[in-house]
Amino acid sequence: MRKRIVDALEPPYRVTTLGNQSLLEAVDVTVDCLVIAEGYDRSVIEELTTQWPDLPVFLLVSLSEDHDREWSVFRTGVDDLVYRGRRATDDPLPTRVRNRIDDCYEETISDVGETVLTTARSLLVAADDELDVEIEWGLEQVGTRLDADRCLVFGYDDETDLLEPTHGWVTDSRSAVVGPERLPAKSFPGFEDSLRGFDDCVVPSDDPWAPSTDVPDGFVGGLEDAETDANATHPYLERRDLEALLAVPIVVDWELTGVFVVGQSQRRTWPRHLRKQLRTFGKLVGYTLERRRQRRALVRRNERLERFASVVSHDLRNPLNVIAGSAELIAETDDPTYAENVLEAVDRMETLIDDLLLLAREGDVLGDLERVDLETLVEDAWKTVATPDATLETEGLSTLEADQNRLRQGLENLVRNAVEHNEPGVTVRVEGFETGFAVEDDGTGIAPENRERIFEEGYTDGGGTGLGLSIVDTVVAAHGWDISVTDGDLGGARFEIVTDPSPRANGA
Template identity: 40%
Template sequence: MCAEAPESQYFRDLYELASSDLSTSEKIARAIDIGRDRLDVDYGVLSYTGEGNYEVVQTNIESGKYAPGSVTELGETWCRHVVEKREAVAFADAAESRYSDDIAREVTGLQCYVGAPVVVDGEVYGTICFSADDPRQTEITESEQQFVSLLGEWIASEIEQQKHTEELRRQNERLDEFTGIVAHDLRNPLSGAIGYTELALDRTEGEVHGYLERVASSLERMDALIGECLVLAKEGADVGEREPVDLASVAEDAWETVSTGSATLTLDVAKTINADRARLQRLFENLFRNANEHCQSGVSVTVSDHPEGFTVSDDGPGLPDAVAAALEDPDDVEDIKDLGLGLLIVERVVTGHGWDLAVDTSNAGTTFTVTGVNAAAPAHRQYVEA
């Protein structure tokens, strides 16, 4: 034990621990050691009490009734007081405290105790507690109780983060499963329907041929919608790793992949940003396609630098007010879909990067402004500066 260490040292240790690359389990184990050292006691335990029992999640106790994974009656532990009160409980000598005749004194044999609740997503997950078989010679101070409460809050945040990360992983797995079903189980029979419709078109004429042309058009539209849905499912996820991307180059590549007819593109951009190149290209493709499909013939599109990102403008008739407002509200999907899934994909690419989107539209045209973008040094400068 190192009870002589200055109090500030323990907080520094916790700060360094919180910012370390250790796993959640490793961090909690280290936090328990820091707490035992700070309080000069024998034992440290993180418990789970969510199901009414006392389950030991992590501890320095290696064997016996309170070893890791053991489950006992919560009502026979000191921690039940913490769970009931949702606040710290502490005493240096059980015999000299108001808990002198508590059942936990006889069952656990612990005479010194300090514990605090671990509250995860608003519910008591369990407790973090420190204890000893013998009374402590000095009283447990308010500062020490606050320290244990702080430990409980920090552990709760670590558990919450791990929980939410796991939930996100499961959601992504279900999403992958769903997109796999869409891609395979729907597209396969659809491809067969398209193929047989094309064969029938070659062998019919007149009124029946006209009906089949409508069927073929509908089937092709269904195939396109499935493709857009698959893209949309992927674009909404967090981008993760990014790379330096030249905006002008991506915009040019996107323009070449879109059927733009008599539309024209002007590039007034010389910025390199950190982004997922493939997703960024899809953003440009959908904005270009939207301008070409919903504006008059010969529409002019301009990509420009912005102090915090970039803009894409056109001189078309403007967007419906409801659609423009919805593009700035990620939860308003229905209004965005009024102009197809293309603009919804744009919105998902923006939010997937953690950027912000603003739309300014009028009869004179529409400007999409993407901000919150992290600029990157041009590639040729990176090697010089490295």
């Protein structure tokens, strides 16, 4: 009978049988379930269940009508009894043992409540630079508890309608299957029908009336006929050898900010209490990341305020001193030519104040986004800036999604920077490339040691307010783009603005 029971359990379970070894000595942390016969002394069983209170223990007992005897057995701490005797309607003993262990396994992998609480405690006390590690540790704990193959967190951008992985865990055996994936939201199972409306996507579905997952146009390969579960044959699952998937929306302040995904290579169910626990985990991750974003934004605002105060106290004092000194000279000499110094100082103060107000009022706030013709916008910005002896060249510019007014402010300041910090007759070239566009000139360039500082408020090599490139940086950041400076082909500085780091998103 022992061999028949082992054969019924293997696979998928790995079974070890005990010979003359002591039961107490045989059990360790690698044991997930214990099946023992009646022959063991009850005191040994009681000691075992006391030492290992979370270990499921099943006792094989003879069929009996003695309920007091059954009750005394249960008092030893075992989880259930499996009867050796067999009624006419009963399955064979090995099958009954297998069914009971299957039930135990299903219960074990269907509760992550304690794991969620442990992760919550870790995230509450973690520093900002520790959060990513703690989140991925939490994903590992959830994945291990559920016997899953992967746990992933995707961030969602409603402007681009893309899902981008931010955190993840996969089993070692499947690590080669997972890579960085940035995919259209519509290509993710259940996104349009469920996740966008803040509902779970459950595969296999436990709701016979649930809508089948949409399969967008453009996927290569055939699907099974309509009688099969469309969720289970969605290309996202097929390409990853997944038989089960649960995706829950990450919602922060009534806004969809991401998706938390658990995938498994073996078919399984997703009980409602487990789905609720995983939604709590997703919400925990979402609010943790939002809290970090807000903290970092607050730090940036405070740093900007400090720099503003420095600029105001330093740069406004200089023209004020010029005005005061020139006024004294006019009073002493009655020479009106000193008034020119006053007017120049006033112009500088006016420019400085305008730039400060632009940074303070608009900052990283965008208006309506629209499709903008970049070449037309560059030409308009060029006309706004005084460029009497300079030359503009454009090449390969296309359209892009942007706040037209803010982008024009950024372009004006890039043009002004090139004209004011180089000799007359400078050539400014604006050209497009695969992931964005660049503005470069044939001037003197920017020394490598200064390239990190040029976007700071108040930094200048003379002749400007020190705010122009800070405005550019703010405009770029507000759009979610990246800017960097390097040496240009013309010999001067080249400002590269990356508007889409991955234009051909992976649709897998």
